[in-house]
Amino acid sequence: MITDPTQRGRILDTFPFLRAASADFRDTLLDSGTLMRLPAGHLICQDGSECAALPLVLSGIGRVYKLGENGREITLYRVEPGQSCVVTASCILSGRPFPAIAECETQVEALVVRPSEVRQWMGTSTPWREYVFGLIAGRLQEVFGVLDAVLFQRLDQRLVALLLGMRKAAPGRDIRMTHQALAAELGSSREVISRVLKGLEGQGLLRITRGHIELLDIPELERRAREG
Amino acid sequence: MITDPTQRGRILDTFPFLRAASADFRDTLLDSGTLMRLPAGHLICQDGSECAALPLVLSGIGRVYKLGENGREITLYRVEPGQSCVVTASCILSGRPFPAIAECETQVEALVVRPSEVRQWMGTSTPWREYVFGLIAGRLQEVFGVLDAVLFQRLDQRLVALLLGMRKAAPGRDIRMTHQALAAELGSSREVISRVLKGLEGQGLLRITRGHIELLDIPELERRAREG
DNA sequence: CAAACCTGAGTGACAAAGTCACTGAGCCGA
DNA sequence: TCGGCTCAGTGACTTTGTCACTCAGGTTTG
Incomplete structure (x- = not known):
């Protein structure tokens, strides 16, 4: 009541x-x-x-x-x-x-x-x-x-889309989230997320530090999320 | 009307x-x-x-x-x-x-x-x-x-469970279905289904012929579907 | 009847993703 | 500053998906 x-x-x-x-x-x-x-x-x-x-x-x-x-x-x-x-x-x-x-x-x-x-x-x-x-x-x-x-979608695409979505929810370039939490969103495992993120870092699209991720090349990330 | x-x-x-x-x-x-x-x-x-x-x-x-x-x-x-x-x-x-x-x-x-x-x-x-x-x-x-x-489930388990389910629907040991059709049920691809079936055939659990599958060791297949 | 054709299935090489058993790195409190 | 915690990286291996083929068994048709 x-x-x-x-x-x-x-x-x-x-x-x-x-x-x-x-x-x-x-x-x-x-x-x-x-x-x-x-x-x-x-x-x-x-x-x-x-x-x-x-x-x-x-x-x-x-x-x-x-x-x-x-x-x-x-x-x-x-x-x-x-x-x-x-x-x-x-x-x-x-x-x-x-x-x-x-x-x-x-x-x-x-x-x-x-x-x-x-x-x-x-x-x-x-x-x-x-x-x-x-x-x-x-x-x-x-x-x-x-x-x-x-x-039907590749994990790297899904991950990039997730990161971009989170940026929209909490604006700014920094995303505060562990690899484990990202894995839990996507139904993957921590190790795999780490690997994929590392790949994206190697391409200069983002930067990884303990506990958060900084998106660097947002236009390119958006292209990846769309086209693969 | x-x-x-x-x-x-x-x-x-x-x-x-x-x-x-x-x-x-x-x-x-x-x-x-x-x-x-x-x-x-x-x-x-x-x-x-x-x-x-x-x-x-x-x-x-x-x-x-x-x-x-x-x-x-x-x-x-x-x-x-x-x-x-x-x-x-x-x-x-x-x-x-x-x-x-x-x-x-x-x-x-x-x-x-x-x-x-x-x-x-x-x-x-x-x-x-x-x-x-x-x-x-x-x-x-x-x-x-x-x-x-x-x-969360392995493909071989899912495939075995599917085959056993089909046997229940249409009794008999023979299942008339192409590998392509099995793949479409499970969201996999024909090649992979062929490989898994071949593995099961190698273990003597079933026999593959063009267009259909004969289940041989049903108790063992049931165990596989349950436990993996 | 045999050549052409179609569908179903097998194969090998590779890529993507998950698993396991570790190691190491940053951080915090005792 | 030591120990313990959480987070992340790594390498070896397995499972699954993809691609480009080849092959096998039927059917159709010239």
């Missing part, structure tokens, strides 16, 4: 679809949901387990990834404020186990709603339904994209 | 969720849907294109796959009678392009419904909604499984 008017306003701002919903539905959601603060590293859903609740993210970032027996991992997508992990939702609605791991990458504030409500609202609120379907379709597309990249 | 009572009965038998739906909804669906017969090889949806309709499969098999620039491909899942390609549905509901290719593997009979109806029924019929969500969750799980296999 959310009573604080400031919090209620914040929720409406973060989830614009609520503005399109009926006042009735808005109240139901705010009354039945619980505001939770989850620490970084908290596991929201484990691979193969049932999903007990659907968190609507208000702040912070969630990360959904697959983990192999050997310890290698790959990021499937991130859940940002205003979104929710809809794979969770689809698992809730169909009673299936969750096929990956969902974890808080940073501290996460979320409005947590119960499966029974998720299910019920699908029938009663069109904006809610469209919100959920929009998320599902978006995730499907992201996961299909990951599969495509893994199967 | 489906009027023939035999056809109507067949549809109800193929889609049991319709029995749980109201008579009203059943009639709406049967009145607004069109029965189509699509030849083998017909493309239902191309990569990146908009989906114009949702086909509910009555007979035959559809196959959904990803195609890389180099020509390599990988099967994501198959659509069997009683199912539908829900990725299509989610694309319809969210107006996104389809992220793969959907093709008729055999001749397919389908009840085709319009996007506007798909969308509308999500609000009006609970059985329809649960049907669609069940399909989506199932597909998500399949696609996640493919990703897992591609990233």
Whole structure:
């Protein structure tokens, strides 16, 4: 139950679809949901387990990834404020186990709603339904994209694209990230990432120092990401 | 509009969720849907294109796959009678392009419904909604499984598992399939499949002849598929 | 019937990527 | 400043993908 008017306003701002919903539905959601603060590293859903609740993210970032027996991992997508992990939702609605791991990458504030409500609202609120379907379709597309990249794209291209993407998210030439973390994004291994980075450094496209990477020739890197 | 009572009965038998739906909804669906017969090889949806309709499969098999620039491909899942390609549905509901290719593997009979109806029924019929969500969750799980296999499993294991799965589908020791087709299932290439099969033949586990494969030591193959 | 043709399969050389077992380099606290 | 920690580099090897072929078994057709 959310009573604080400031919090209620914040929720409406973060989830614009609520503005399109009926006042009735808005109240139901705010009354039945619980505001939770989850620490970084908290596991929201484990691979193969049932999903007990659907968190609507208000702040912070969630990360959904697959983990192999050997310890290698790959990021499937991130859940940002205003979104929710809809794979969770689809698992809730169909009673299936969750096929990956969902974890808080940073501290996460979320409005947590119960499966029974998720299910019920699908029938009663069109904006809610469209919100959920929009998320599902978006995730499907992201996961299909990951599969495509893994199967059909070269690792050096994927790595360069990732680095450029991160630069866009946090402008500047410096990227603070370990080789291990880059490997976990792409589903590769640290050694391989190190080798590829070293190759790019040899070509003068970037500079590697402990814990971060400085992009030097950005136009050329952009060309590589596009053409290979 | 489906009027023939035999056809109507067949549809109800193929889609049991319709029995749980109201008579009203059943009639709406049967009145607004069109029965189509699509030849083998017909493309239902191309990569990146908009989906114009949702086909509910009555007979035959559809196959959904990803195609890389180099020509390599990988099967994501198959659509069997009683199912539908829900990725299509989610694309319809969210107006996104389809992220793969959907093709008729055999001749397919389908009840085709319009996007506007798909969308509308999500609000009006609970059985329809649960049907669609069940399909989506199932597909998500399949696609996640493919990703897992591609990233974390060895090809020989995957190939053996595929062969054993095919034997279960069509009992007998003989599997009629080209190396190219096996490669397309697994997202590999013909040469590599040939090599792996040759290795298995060298170990006396199967026998290769032009166009088909005879499984010899099935218990050992099953052990391989499990343990590696 | 035999030559031409097509599809399926095998081969060898190489490149890309993952694995394993290390070594070494920077950093921080005791 | 010593020890321990995390991060990164290296070399040898395996697995998988790619390329450019050749070859083998059928079918079609002149």
